Amino acid sequence: MIIAVDGPTASGKGTVARAVAAHFGLPHLDTGLLYRAVGYTVARMGGDPDDPASALAGTGFPDATLADPELRSEDVGGLASRVSRHPQVRAALFERQRAFATQPGGAVLDGRDIGTVIAPEAEAKLFVTASLAARAERRFREMRDSGRQADLRDILDDLTARDERDQNRADAPLKVAEGACVLDTTGMTIEQAIAEAVAAVNAATGVPARG
Numbered sequence: 001m002i003i004a005v006d007g008p009t010a011s012g013k014g015t016v017a018r019a020v021a022a023h024f025g026l027p028h029l030d031t032g033l034l035y036r037a038v039g040y041t042v043a044r045m046g047g048d049p050d051d052p053a054s055a056l057a058g059t060g061f062p063d064a065t066l067a068d069p070e071l072r073s074e075d076v077g078g079l080a081s082r083v084s085r086h087p088q089v090r091a092a093l094f095e096r097q098r099a100f101a102t103q104p105g106g107a108v109l110d111g112r113d114i115g116t117v118i119a120p121e122a123e124a125k126l127f128v129t130a131s132l133a134a135r136a137e138r139r140f141r142e143m144r145d146s147g148r149q150a151d152l153r154d155i156l157d158d159l160t161a162r163d164e165r166d167q168n169r170a171d172a173p174l175k176v177a178e179g180a181c182v183l184d185t186t187g188m189t190i191e192q193a194i195a196e197a198v199a200a201v202n203a204a205t206g207v208p209a210r211g
Contacts, residue, residue, distance in 0.1 A: 001026065001106035003201055004115035007128035008174060009077065009162050010135035012185045012193055016128050017110035019194040020201060024108070029100045031111035031118070032080060034093050036071040037061045039079025049082040058083060059092040074143070074158065081162045084112075087171040094118070112166055115177030124204040125180035126197055134186045135159055 003020060007013035014030055021028035038058040039049055047054030070076060083089050090113075101107050101119040109118060115125035130138075136156045143150035166174040176182060181200040185193040 001124070001205060002101050002119045002122040003106070003108040004119050004122035004125045004177065004180075005108065005110035005128060005197075006112055006114050006116070006126070006174065006177065006180070007110075008112075008135070008166065009081075009159055010139045011128045011130045012138070012190070013110045013126075013128035015190060016126065016183070016185075016193055016197045017108050020126075020197050021108035023194075023198050024201070026106055026108050027100070027103070028108045028110075029097070031093075031097055031109055031114065033066055033071060034096065035080040035084045035089070036076050037065045037068075038089060038093070039081075039083045040068070040071055040076050041065065042083060043076075043079055049079050052086045052088055055083040055086045056088045056092060059089055074139075074148075074155075078158060078162070081165050085165055085169045085171070090117075090171055112174040113172040115180050116175060117172045120177065124201040125177045126200060127176045127180045127182045128193070128197070129182065129184055130186045132156065132159060132163075 001024070003026065005013050005017040005020070018028055038055065038061065041061040042049050042054050042058035045057065047057060049055055097109065097118045101109055111118070115122055136152060136159055139155050140150050140152045181204065183193065183196055183200065188196070
């Protein structure tokens with residue numbers, strides 16, 4: 001069983017995807033981490049994330065890079081959004097994501113083009129979203145609670161820019177996949193969002209939780 005979870009930055013899709021994977025006993029891949037690794041590698045190489053050739057060179061990162069906590073930073077998130085616009089980068093990472101999605105037993109993947117490009121045959125597709133204000137507030141609290149400096153206005157501007165890039169890029173833009181269940185988490189607690197997601201998967205597949 002393949003479960004595709006898409007959505008914009010800070011919508012809660014990662015939290016939902018991890019919980020759904022645990023609920024159904026499936027492996028999980030945060031595909032955004034791959035693009036973060038590319039952006040991070042380009043920056044360390046002194047390259048330009050807006051240049052297709054530099055961005056493509058960044059796809060050769062070693063697997064160990066995925067464990068670097070720096071990938072979760074806001075700066076690297078912005079770099080990921082920039083390198084992900086290049087078709088060459090998306091093509092280079094496609095097979096790695098497909099291999100994970102099609103492994104025996106299935107998997108849960110979250111990102112921005114899982115249900116539309118990576119695994120359009122997924123048995124269950126979720127599109128997790130929330131208002132811009134709610135997403136910015138969540139990211140602000142997350143950064144503040146982890147001891148990082150944060151400015152709500154800057155976060156709003158950054159999310160707006162990322163949304164524009166993700167939704168309007170020519171290759172694999174962020175959009176609701178055909179047949180996807182749209183889950184707006186704006187007014188939900190984490191527990192409510194997870195419960196709604198599990199219910200949506202069950203409705204789409206009829207497969208109950210393991211255990």
